[in-house]
Amino acid sequence: MEMWYTEKQTDSFGITAKITKTYVNEQTEFQQLDMIETEEFGTMLVLDGMVMTTVKDEFVYHEMVAHPALFTHPNPENVLVVGGGDGGVIREIMKHDKVKTAVLVDIDGKVIEYSKKYLPSIACELENPRVEVIVNDGFMHIHEHKNTYDVIMVDSTEPVGPAANLFTRGFYQGIYEALKEDGIFVAQTDNPWFKADLIQSVNRDVKEVFPIVRVYGANIPTYPSGLWTFTMGSKKYDPLAVKEADIAEIDTKYYSPRLHQAAFVLPKFVEDLVK
Numbered sequence: 001m002e003m004w005y006t007e008k009q010t011d012s013f014g015i016t017a018k019i020t021k022t023y024v025n026e027q028t029e030f031q032q033l034d035m036i037e038t039e040e041f042g043t044m045l046v047l048d049g050m051v052m053t054t055v056k057d058e059f060v061y062h063e064m065v066a067h068p069a070l071f072t073h074p075n076p077e078n079v080l081v082v083g084g085g086d087g088g089v090i091r092e093i094m095k096h097d098k099v100k101t102a103v104l105v106d107i108d109g110k111v112i113e114y115s116k117k118y119l120p121s122i123a124c125e126l127e128n129p130r131v132e133v134i135v136n137d138g139f140m141h142i143h144e145h146k147n148t149y150d151v152i153m154v155d156s157t158e159p160v161g162p163a164a165n166l167f168t169r170g171f172y173q174g175i176y177e178a179l180k181e182d183g184i185f186v187a188q189t190d191n192p193w194f195k196a197d198l199i200q201s202v203n204r205d206v207k208e209v210f211p212i213v214r215v216y217g218a219n220i221p222t223y224p225s226g227l228w229t230f231t232m233g234s235k236k237y238d239p240l241a242v243k244e245a246d247i248a249e250i251d252t253k254y255y256s257p258r259l260h261q262a263a264f265v266l267p268k269f270v271e272d273l274v275k
């Protein structure tokens with residue numbers, strides 16, 4: 001009998017994938033965690049019924065969280081990832097020689113454990129000596145670390161369950177204070193088709209805290225609607241001022257020096273949301 005997994009992206013719309021194997025089906029302390037094998041996208045991590053990552057398209061999201069901010073900051077020595085327990089953003093950060101330490105703070109140790117086991121191509125840099133992995137609430141962590149980081153990346157689940165307070169003005173204020181005086185932060189901010197309100201409220205809140213705010217996009221086939229946004233808040237450096245020639249060659253499949261500028265050109269209806 002064929003097995004199919006469906007993520008209900010709204011009350012009346014979803015995406016569905018044929019499953020060939022289920023590796024994990026577990027309620028952790030924080031969320032429902034499923035690790036499944038799909039025919040089209042390979043191994044897929046699902047949290048609370050939402051696709052977090054798949055082996056086939058993960059590179060888009062992870063590269064686009066990490067590289068725009070790291071190539072905007074001239075000296076990103078200390079980097080924090082909030083969430084991101086699958087390790088994909090850390091893998092991308094490790095491609096930057098200027099980064100001396102990257103701290104990953106995920107609330108759920110089970111995501112880290114199962115990602116190492118079932119997603120080795122994504123979690124492969126979690127044991128790098130430049131990386132420190134902490135199991136804790138990211139909200140607590142940023143409030144306990146003032147003036148510490150050059151770049152903070154928020155690779156969280158959607159604003160439900162443990163991540164609900166990671167989409168609040170108080171969190172962005174905490175991030176501002178956890179950054180050094182020229183710090184940059186970036187967060188995944190969902191999609192403009194089904195979550196326009198969220199993008200607008202995040203944009204409004206981040207603009208109240210950071211002087212420079214830019215939104216960029218990427219195409220991610222397994223995320224709701226396929227069109228994903230990221231919001232960057234910066235104290236000093238503008239990602240739009242970065243020139244192609246300033247961007248070093250690194251091994252990527254989506255991000256490139258040419259794409260850096262292009263990603264900030266939004267479709268008109270998205271541009272209107274964040275004006």
Ligand code: SAM
Binds near residue numbers: 047061086188
């Ligand atoms: N790329 C995904 C997406 O946008 O669908 C998200 C990746 S997933 C690895 C996000 C991680 O955020 C999960 O491992 C979850 O445990 C973690 N997380 C959720 N709330 C958190 C919190 N308050 N503090 C730290 N990590 C949190």
